[in-house]
Amino acid sequence: MMASDMMEGQYRPGAKPMTPPFSPVLLLGLALKPLRPALLQPLFDAMLRVVRRQHPDILERLEAYGDRVVCIDPIDLPFAILLEPNPAEPRLTVRRFVDADEVHATIRGPLETLIALAEGKVDGDALFFSRQLVIEGDTEVVVALRNAIDGAGIDLIADLTSALGPFANPARRLADAALEAAHSVRSGIETLRQSLIAPAVQGAASRDARIAELEAEVKALRKASRRGHA
Amino acid sequence: MTELVRPELVCPAGTPAALKSAVEAGADCVYVGFRDETNARNFPGLNFSRKELEEGIALAHDHGAKVLVAINTFPRAGRPDLWHQAVADSARLKADAVILADIGLLAHAAHHHPDLRLHLSVQAAASNPDSIRFYAERFGVKRVVLPRVLTVQEIATVNAAIAPVETEVFVFGGLCVMAEGRCALSSYATGQSPNMNGVCSPASHVRYEERAGGITSQLAGFTINKFGEGEPAGYPTLCKGRFIANGKTSYLFEEPTSLNTLAMLPELIKAGITAFKIEGRQRGRAYVAAVVQAFRQGVDAVMAGRPMPDIDLDRITEGGRQTTGAYERTWR
Amino acid sequence: MTHPAKLTLGPVLFNWRPEAFRDFYFRIADEACVDTVCVGEVVCSKRTPFLAPVLPEVIERLTSAGKEVVLSSLALIMTEREANEARQLATADAGFLVEANDISVASMLAGRPFVAGPLLNIYNEGTLAALEELGAVRTCLPAELPADILVTLAGAAKGEIEIQAFGRLPLAISARCYHARSRNLAKDGCQYVCAEDPDGMAVDTLDDEPFLAVNGTQTMSYHYLDLLHELPALRARGINRFRLWPQNVDMVAVAALYRAVLDGAVEPADAADQLAALCPRAEFSNGYVHGREGHLFVEADL
Numbered sequence: 001m002m003a004s005d006m007m008e009g010q011y012r013p014g015a016k017p018m019t020p021p022f023s024p025v026l027l028l029g030l031a032l033k034p035l036r037p038a039l040l041q042p043l044f045d046a047m048l049r050v051v052r053r054q055h056p057d058i059l060e061r062l063e064a065y066g067d068r069v070v071c072i073d074p075i076d077l078p079f080a081i082l083l084e085p086n087p088a089e090p091r092l093t094v095r096r097f098v099d100a101d102e103v104h105a106t107i108r109g110p111l112e113t114l115i116a117l118a119e120g121k122v123d124g125d126a127l128f129f130s131r132q133l134v135i136e137g138d139t140e141v142v143v144a145l146r147n148a149i150d151g152a153g154i155d156l157i158a159d160l161t162s163a164l165g166p167f168a169n170p171a172r173r174l175a176d177a178a179l180e181a182a183h184s185v186r187s188g189i190e191t192l193r194q195s196l197i198a199p200a201v202q203g204a205a206s207r208d209a210r211i212a213e214l215e216a217e218v219k220a221l222r223k224a225s226r227r228g229h230a
Numbered sequence: 231m232t233e234l235v236r237p238e239l240v241c242p243a244g245t246p247a248a249l250k251s252a253v254e255a256g257a258d259c260v261y262v263g264f265r266d267e268t269n270a271r272n273f274p275g276l277n278f279s280r281k282e283l284e285e286g287i288a289l290a291h292d293h294g295a296k297v298l299v300a301i302n303t304f305p306r307a308g309r310p311d312l313w314h315q316a317v318a319d320s321a322r323l324k325a326d327a328v329i330l331a332d333i334g335l336l337a338h339a340a341h342h343h344p345d346l347r348l349h350l351s352v353q354a355a356a357s358n359p360d361s362i363r364f365y366a367e368r369f370g371v372k373r374v375v376l377p378r379v380l381t382v383q384e385i386a387t388v389n390a391a392i393a394p395v396e397t398e399v400f401v402f403g404g405l406c407v408m409a410e411g412r413c414a415l416s417s418y419a420t421g422q423s424p425n426m427n428g429v430c431s432p433a434s435h436v437r438y439e440e441r442a443g444g445i446t447s448q449l450a451g452f453t454i455n456k457f458g459e460g461e462p463a464g465y466p467t468l469c470k471g472r473f474i475a476n477g478k479t480s481y482l483f484e485e486p487t488s489l490n491t492l493a494m495l496p497e498l499i500k501a502g503i504t505a506f507k508i509e510g511r512q513r514g515r516a517y518v519a520a521v522v523q524a525f526r527q528g529v530d531a532v533m534a535g536r537p538m539p540d541i542d543l544d545r546i547t548e549g550g551r552q553t554t555g556a557y558e559r560t561w562r
Numbered sequence: 563m564t565h566p567a568k569l570t571l572g573p574v575l576f577n578w579r580p581e582a583f584r585d586f587y588f589r590i591a592d593e594a595c596v597d598t599v600c601v602g603e604v605v606c607s608k609r610t611p612f613l614a615p616v617l618p619e620v621i622e623r624l625t626s627a628g629k630e631v632v633l634s635s636l637a638l639i640m641t642e643r644e645a646n647e648a649r650q651l652a653t654a655d656a657g658f659l660v661e662a663n664d665i666s667v668a669s670m671l672a673g674r675p676f677v678a679g680p681l682l683n684i685y686n687e688g689t690l691a692a693l694e695e696l697g698a699v700r701t702c703l704p705a706e707l708p709a710d711i712l713v714t715l716a717g718a719a720k721g722e723i724e725i726q727a728f729g730r731l732p733l734a735i736s737a738r739c740y741h742a743r744s745r746n747l748a749k750d751g752c753q754y755v756c757a758e759d760p761d762g763m764a765v766d767t768l769d770d771e772p773f774l775a776v777n778g779t780q781t782m783s784y785h786y787l788d789l790l791h792e793l794p795a796l797r798a799r800g801i802n803r804f805r806l807w808p809q810n811v812d813m814v815a816v817a818a819l820y821r822a823v824l825d826g827a828v829e830p831a832d833a834a835d836q837l838a839a840l841c842p843r844a845e846f847s848n849g850y851v852h853g854r855e856g857h858l859f860v861e862a863d864l
Contacts, residue, residue, distance in 0.1 A: 057282075061265075061275040120247065123517040126546045131463050134445070139436035143512075144275030150514040151245025151275070304685035307714040333665075334688020354683075358639045360648075360666035368692075379640060379737035387642070408781065409638055411683060413734035414706045415774070418783055418856035421849070423706055425683060450855060453767045469734075474766040475776060476744045482765060482776070483740060562738045562749040 037079060037094035044081070044092040052090065059087040061148035068104040068141040074111035085145070105137035107145075120150045234499050236533050237506045240298065240398060241522045244276040244511040249286045251515040253293045256526035260290055261298040261329060263428075263511065268316040269300045270331075270353055271511040272428030284323050296326035300511075302351035303428045304332045314338060321346045329375065330354075331411055336369040349398070350374040353411030353424065359391035366395045373398055375507060377410050382494070382557045386501040396504035401491040402521050402543070403509025405555050407469045407484040415468045420450040431467045447471075455486075462486070462551075488547035489555045495528045495538065498557075517546050567793075567824040568803040569817055570702070570724055572680075573600040573634040573661075575732060575807065576777055577609050577756040580616045586808070587620040591627035593814045595821045596806070599624050602634035602651070604663055604681070605780045606739070607644045608752065621658070632659045635667040637681045638735045638779070652676075659699070668696055675699040680726060680805070681735065685711070687718040694720050702805055705731040705787075708853035709796065709864050716800040725796070728816060729807025730762055730775055731783040731856065740776045749779075760810040772845060773857075785847035785857055788837060791830040792851055793823050795864040811841050 051058055066086035073080040080098045084091040100106075107114070113132050116122040124146045127133040135142050241257035243249035252260045263269030265277040278286060287297045299320040305313040313335055320328045321343045328346060330336050331353035339346060352375040356362045365371040373396035376385060389397055406413070413430075417423030420435040435450040444458045447466035454471035457463045464470055464486030473482045489509070491498060498506065506529070508521050524541040531538055544552070555561055571590060574583060590599060601620055603610045624631050633656075635648050645666065652660055652670035662668035663679035678698040684690055690701060702724040703712055716723040741763060742752035756763075762775035762782050775782040786809065789796070793804065804824075806817060819837055822828035828836075838846070849858030 060279075065274065120515050123514045123520075123546050125465065125513055126517065131445075131457070131460065134440055135438050136440060137437070138434075139438065140274050140432070140434035143273060143433040146514070147244060147273065147275030147512070150516075151247050153245070153247025153250065153515065304683055305688065307686040307711045307718070310686055310688060332683070332685065332689055333692045334686050334690070337688055337692050354665075355638075356665070358645050358664075358666050360639075360645055360669055361664065364665055364669035379638070384640060407738060408734035408736045412638075412681065413781075414704070414731075414856065415733050415781060417706045417850070418731070418733055418774075421853075421855040425685065426706065452771065452773055453769045456768055472768055473773065474768065474770065475740075475763055478744065479768065480744070482744060483736075483738075483781070556737050559750070560748060 037096055040094045044094060048090055048092050055152045058148045058152045059085060059090055061151060062141075062144055063087050065141040065144050068138055069102060070141055070145055071098050071103040071106040072114060073098070073106055073108040074114055075108055076111050083145070085141075103137065105135070105139065105142045107133065107135055107142055109133040117146065118149055120153060124150070234533060235502060235504070237499060237503055237529060238398075239522065239525055239529060240505045240507040242403075242508055242511040242513070242518060243286070244271065244273070244513070245515070246278065246282050246286055246289075248511075248515040248518045249297075250289060251519040252522050253290050253295045255519045255522035257295055257522050259296040259298055259326070259505070260286070261300055261507075261511070262286060263300045263302075264316050264319075266312060266316075267426075267428045268303055268313050270302045270351070270424050270428045270430075271300075272303070273512045274433055276512060280319055280323070283319075283325070287323055287325060298327045298329055298349060299325045300329040300351060301335065302329050302331040302353045304425045305335055306426065310334070310338070314342075317343060317346070327373070333369075336365065336371065340369040344370075347372055351411070352377055352400070352406075355379075355409045355411045357409065359388055362388070362392045362395055366392070372396060373504060375399070378406055378489070379409050379556050381559050382497055382501055385498075385503065385557075389502045397502075398505035398507050399498065399503050400489060400509055401495070401498065401506040401525060403489055403513075404467075405484065405487065405489040405509075405553065413469075419452055419468060431465070436466055485551055485553075487551040487553045488543075490543055490547060490552040491554055491557060492524060492528050492541060492543065493538065494554055494557060495525075496532050499529070499532050513546075520546055565802045567797055568598065568722075568724075569596040569820060569824075570598040570632075570803060570805045571596045571600065571813065571817065572702075572726075572729070572805045572807045573602050573604050575605055575730075575780065575782075576760050576762060576810070577606070577612075577754065578760055578810075579757060580612050582760070583613060584616040584620055586813070588623050589814060591620075591623040591629060594817045596629065596817050598630040598632055600632040600634045600661055602661075604634050604637050605735070606756070606778045607636055607641070607647065608749075608754070609756075609778075610647065630659075632661050632677055634661040634679065635663045637663040637679075637732075638737070639664045639666050640737060661702075662698075668693060668698070672696045677702065680704055680724075681732060684715070687715065690715055690719055700724060700803070702726070705733065706850050706856060709792070709799075709851045710853070712796070712801060712851070713799045722803055723801055724803040724805050725789075725801055725851075726787060727789040727793070727804035727806060727820065729786055729809050730777075731785075731787050731807075731850075732780055733774070733783055733856075734781040736779045736781070739779050740781065741778045744776065752778075783847065783856060784845065785859075786841055786844040787848065787850075788834060788846040788859075789848055789851060790820065790823050790833045790837060791861075792848060792864050793820070793830065794826075796851075797824065799864075809841065809844075811844075815840050 062085040070083045071080050080095055082093040082095055117124055238258040240259040241252040243252050243260045243262050249260050263277045290297045301316045317339045327349050329349045329351045331351035348371045350365050350371045355377040356374050357377050357379055362374050375398045416430045422429050422432050424430045431449050437448045439446045447455045449466045454466035469483040470486045475482050527539050603613055621631050639645050648667050649670055659677050661677040661679040663681040674697050676697050678693045678701040680702040700722040705726055712725055739749040741756040742749050745755050756778040762777040765774040767773050772784045775784050819833045823830050823833045847857050847859050850856045852860040
């Protein structure tokens with residue numbers, strides 16, 4: 001499936017330029033929907049390179065928590081992102097299935113909320129107080145991550161755009177599509193929510209159902225893995 | 231009518247980005263801490279390196295704002311070097327003041343850095359004129375951050391008694407229910423305390439458990455609260471938990487709530503307070519920007535004799551609830 | 563162990579009825595093997611008027627019995643009335659040491675010998691030295707300090723160092739009264755409900771786990787501190803004075819147990835069993851001295 005397919009009906013060429021308000025987390029969110037994780041991995045690798053080069057303070061702030069794996073789980077997407085903040089060898093991995101045993105902490109919430117959080121546009125405490133964000137496991141590394149990202153005060157999209165030059169296909173194509181997507185959603189997060197996310201965010205019932213579904217899938221996958229099929 | 235004195239707005243910054251947000255939003259002062267246990271917000275991923283402080287001071291000074299460095303935990307016996315170094319580095323980097331709580335550290339700073347301006351941290355809980363005079367006369371403390379135990383009327387009385395020592399009071403944010411710096415609840419449950427480690431109810435000991443019907447928040451294995459579906463949640467700060475006492479389940483110490491004195495600003499300004507402090511170095515820059523802007527507008531309105539603007543800070547308050555805390559006697 | 567170990571009975575922190583308060587101290591005077599006895603209201607100035615009438619006879623009885631009497635100050639001084647009462651205490655010069663539990667009281671006592679109380683923040687040598695320079699001849703250290711710091715400070719002190727060794731630990735003090743709040747009352751109209759709980763009001767978690775205790779504006783540990791096992795090691799490392807906080811139990815017997823362990827007359831393990839029998843409803847902890855969570859009971863040597 002082509003990455004550009006997913007934005008059908010939303011991309012309107014010729015619209016006026018804007019400062020893209022969206023980080024790569026969002027771009028990936030948009031890009032991820034129809035794709036297998038392996039295809040997205042190069043983009044995450046690139047994002048991490050940008051962070052390492054231009055915002056070393058993020059990893060520096062996470063130094064004490066390098067061995068703790070955090071699962072960032074947008075509840076309205078079929079993927080989660082695993083972050084291993086080890087400053088020497090940080091990793092950001094897209095995963096379809098995540099075993100609770102392999103992560104130290106999970107941050108779970110609507111994509112829109114996670115993005116706003118990553119960009120420092122909303123207050124993480126406030127989000128949690130209002131129950132839009134669920135934190136499980138090791139709260140310390142989650143707090144460290146939140147503080148590190150918030151403290152960087154960065155414009156990841158600009159950085160990423162400039163960093164994508166040397167990229168080969170398909171990551172480049174994918175990133176282009178994602179960037180186009182971001183540019184197209186110019187009426188802001190609300191449009192995005194309406195068009196992509198809102199249907200999936202229907203409160204606890206749907207979330208619980210999805211968790212149950214995921215658990216079943218994980219179980220199946222584990223079984224398969226034990227039989228040597230995965 | 232006596233002329234009102236314009237209070238300084240003292241704003242929190244846990245990171246350089248937050249410092250920038252605070253300064254741009256109209257802070258007169260920004261207070262920060264080093265990334266270690268020398269300050270009472272020694273939280274994961276937070277606070278300043280020496281280099282970041284140097285850059286932060288330069289940025290703040292460019293905007294005409296001051297930078298205060300909180301070194302407000304109590305140095306560990308036998309190992310005071312970390313704290314002494316923090317004071318020395320603050321002096322070297324030309325911080326506008328250091329905020330100290332420990333008597334021994336105040337004595338050290340007064341002796342070794344006589345030109346460094348000293349503020350007394352809220353963690354010293356100097357709640358009366360005699361205490362304040364003690365710190366002013368012995369160590370040359372110029373300003374005292376009052377503990378959150380006094381009513382506005384008591385503050386006005388204290389102010390009159392201790393001039394020319396300046397007072398600073400909290401106007402917004404997380405509310406300590408106990409006299410600050412005089413609480414060992416956190417170490418009792420977790421082994422880590424505000425006074426010794428710079429943390430209260432530390433994240434390393436916090437667990438949230440999502441169960442059918444809601445969330446349970448735990449601290450070091452103690453259940454601090456349970457929240458039903460849709461009920462606003464709170465961080466499991468010990469004194470904001472739900473407990474059972476006298477056969478009744480309640481927020482025995484305090485509800486998960488934030489101090490918000492916006493509506494009281496005219497009264498507080500009349501009390502002759504030098505500086506208004508916003509709590510929240512551990513909150514993000516979105517919080518800093520929103521709260522600083524709100525209080526900038528509020529203070530400016532009062533000083534200009536305009537009516538208070540109607541500003542809603544509900545969304546960023548803990549549990550969505552607000553209180554004027556100890557400033558009103560009924561709180562007690 | 564060149565110095566004989568001393569026992570201090572801390573001030574009664576609870577709101578005991580005046581007769582109970584008087585009778586308790588009379589029995590302590592007559593029977594308890596403690597060297598020093600602290601008296602005075604520490605927690606809430608609203609209670610002071612009830613104690614004032616019986617204090618003189620209590621002090622007289624204790625003094626006659628050969629006990630050293632120490633007058634303990636309030637912990638949190640906020641009003642002019644409270645400050646004035648503290649000033650009277652500090653300047654009375656009645657021949658008793660005053661224990662300062664708020665830094666303002668220490669400043670009022672400057673230049674005269676006094677006791678730096680356990681509710682002052684004394685965490686390091688610098689602060690200890692400053693208070694000793696002010697006149698502190700004895701310092702009771704805060705509850706949350708681990709043994710290595712207690713020992714370091716004992717080594718640095720010019721005067722005496724005392725540590726807390728028995729009873730519910732004072733953990734926090736507030737302007738707000740939680741006893742009143744638990745009855746939906748304001749502090750101003752509290753009806754002195756704290757008197758209903760002579761050992762403090764138990765505070766459980768939502769899982770019914772005992773956790774804290776409330777004593778008016780003070781928050782205490784649910785657990786009773788028990789340092790019987792640690793006494794010999796602490797003595798060997800230079801700590802010679804131990805404070806017992808009064809609980810509504812047979813404190814004469816409790817003091818006798820601590821004395822027996824200090825004298826080497828009873829094994830700590832046996833004493834601990836007897837202590838448990840003396841305090842049938844209590845759970846015990848010793849975590850702080852082991853550098854751990856205060857509520858834990860650590861079974862290890864120091």
